[in-house]
Amino acid sequence: MKGFGVLDFTALRYFLETADSQSIRQASDRLHVAPSAVSRKIAKLEHDLKSKLFERRTTGMRLTAAGIILAEQLRSTVRNLDRVRWQIAELEGLKRGEVSIHCIEGVVENWLPRHIARFKMIYPEINFRIAVMSTDRIIEALMAGDSDIGIVFFTSERPEIRVTSSQAEALNLIANPGHPLAHRRQVSLAEITQHTLVMPNASFGVRRIVDRHFSVAKLVARDILETNSIQLTRSLVRHGVGCTLLPHLSVERDLAAGLLTSVKLKDANMLATGIQVCTHRQHNLSAAAEAFLNTITPKPTAGSLGASD
Structure with missing residues (x-):
């Protein structure tokens, strides 16, 4: 121009x-x-x-x-220009700054708030902008430069995206305690397909993993109720509408309260998922974002993401 x-x-x-x-x-x-x-x-x-x-x-x-x-x-x-403004301010040290995070719903109840609370105790003047959305939209935000850090379910590799840490976690059958499958020690996917399955839509990484495995195993669910929200999925399952397939990370509070129950899958190894912490390879992080990224990235000896309790 x-x-x-x-x-x-x-x-x-x-x-x-x-x-x-x-x-x-x-x-x-x-x-x-x-x-x-x-x-x-x-x-x-x-x-x-x-x-x-x-x-x-x-x-x-x-x-x-x-x-x-x-x-x-x-x-x-x-x-x-906003990034430059924060970087200039940070020359005085991590007294000020802003961290932009786009994340999946599965980390908003405990994992992410726990890390932010600890970080704010050390750096109280640093602000956060947090948006909750699907894995696909998080990757789009990273690509567009709208987000410093993305927290997603396992997703396909992209050359522009750097995965700084990851935590593998198997999917489990999640159900209301009164569900017919709730008290089984293990359950197969074939058995689950005979019940109403409540699942987030295909923009969510966890749904794509389930759909891919169903396709390979030539399984078809009898009845699928689809949502665009992990929270709504959990709520429907709590009310006995159906069961779902999610990692514990997404339902840990409901499991602890006894509102939901978890059953291992016989096909657990085939349905491994988890979360990844991502950044854009070519976007320079502010000092504030880099500091927060370091707090949520486990040391080599850590057994899992965020295992600093």
Whole structure:
């Protein structure tokens, strides 16, 4: 984009605010300027770039193809500037900073809060931004630079993603204590397929592992109730709607409270899963993110991820 270096910084800021809010009036409210000032800056930017950036519609401002390209570039620049700002602040030591984490639901009840609580005792001024989502979306966030650290169920290898630590864990049958299979010592997948199976959808790594093994074993579940949430999956199983296949990590609180029970699978070795802590190979972590990553990465002698109780 020729001439980008001499573009009006204020115009770029007004453009990005309008792109985010899809409204000149909302953008002007957030920027504390008159709507006419925002309109003039956007018009000047379009003139400088010799390209239309917005389609003006009655429903709001919609980005054109050129506008989408500019908005994506500016958002990336803003993220990089934020990282620089924190890195400069961290020259004084780990007094300030921010760590962005995208994680699966399985670690939000105990594992992740336990590590954050301990870290905050040492570095109370460091902030956290945490988003809970599926493994696929976590990888997307790492690739886009929206996350410092991703915590996922085992996923396929990608050259851009670095796995800093992992913890293997077998899947188990998880059921309400009143379920017909709940008091068995072991159970086969073939037996499980005869009962209602409550599972997260295929965007979750654990579901893909189960589907892959069912396909290899030529098994078909009689009835599958699908969700987009591990929490909802657990809740449905607690209420006796069906059973599920999850690692203990995802249900440890319910198991401890006696609300759910766990049964080993005869096919346990075929259904091994677990969690991985990941970063992007080409994205430099801030000192705060690097420090937190070190706290959740076990030493070589540790038996499992987060085994520092």
